[in-house]
Amino acid sequence: MNNILIDYNCIDFHKLLFLKGKQIGLSDQESYILNIMLLLHEQGVSLLTPQMIAKYCTSDMKAIDQAMLKFVNERYLDRHNGILDFKPLYRRLLDEKVEEVNQVNLIERFEDAFGRPLSQTEIEIINSFKRDGYDDQMIVDALLEAVRSNVLNFRYIEKILSNWARYGKKMRNKPIENTTNEAFSDEVKNLEWWKV
Template sequence: MIKYLKDLECINLERLLLLRGKELSLTDEECHILLLIDTFVTLHKKMITPSLLLKYSSLTPHEMDHILDSLLKKKWIFNKNGAICLNHFEEKLLENKEAPVEEKMNMIDVFEEQFGRPLTPMEFDSIKEWVQSGYSEEMILKALKEAVKSQVLTLRYIEGILINWAQNGVKERYIDEKPQERKVKESHYHWWEDE
């Protein structure tokens, strides 16, 4: 199917490489070399060698070796009887492998969930001002947690907590640490030797 779409020129792999290069962890030089190799493959050039690539590039032989070595390690190319070949080039460009995104909770959603109602525009602006004045989202959410524990769900109370923590130098209220193990001194008394 991919070959069919490419043959119909529905997919332009060269443009796709240029647009997705950064996302695929490719440097500009690596993209350039891959484009050269793909061009030679399209022109049915059977023996693509580093010296051939050097003729069409401004890179030094040392830089070319470094880039080809990097592309080999990233499995974009492979060596077949001294010739450079692309390794599943089209599939790699077309695959949609998104990194697992950590679900970060939206702070406004957390407030609305805890308050049990949508926030008013003024409340929304107040929270925005806290962030702009230097409070981290984590700190604001911890202040909200403190307000929920105290069963006082007002932004004024939460702001009071933040101000109190800032004045007293408290950076984080709830430090997630393992409780320190209680150390008991070892006794070297051998009770069985007293007899």
């Protein structure tokens, strides 16, 4: 029933967010920032940045940035191929359970791929990927693409992400699929090669 209410915009989530923000674990400042994001989203703005939100509030950029990371990391919002999805917020406001998603530890994945601990600057670059709207799985896929191409640097990964955002996700180096014996005829399977 609630999905129908959400799909047809039957609920004023702006008012509900102000009334229930504290109950769902948001500070007043975070509720206000999230309300601005919700309003911009409803106006058709697909890429929300801290600079854009700073135009409408007095919070400093660092506070806005931290709030936006919290919204994604604590599943107030979801990201799908760089686009924010507000349905987890709607479900929280309607007291529905938000399904848990296996969180990917990006730092560990990058350290495994690079074979060394990451510097603070590199960790900040990963956070900037998340702020730019890329979800964890897309970042991991870009890292795997860079590993397969044997180009392990953050600029290359950033270019992969921006190209996927612009042109759609197309992995150049797809994993090789295992061929099974079912693809071969019985004649080939039963061939006694030592007699040929």
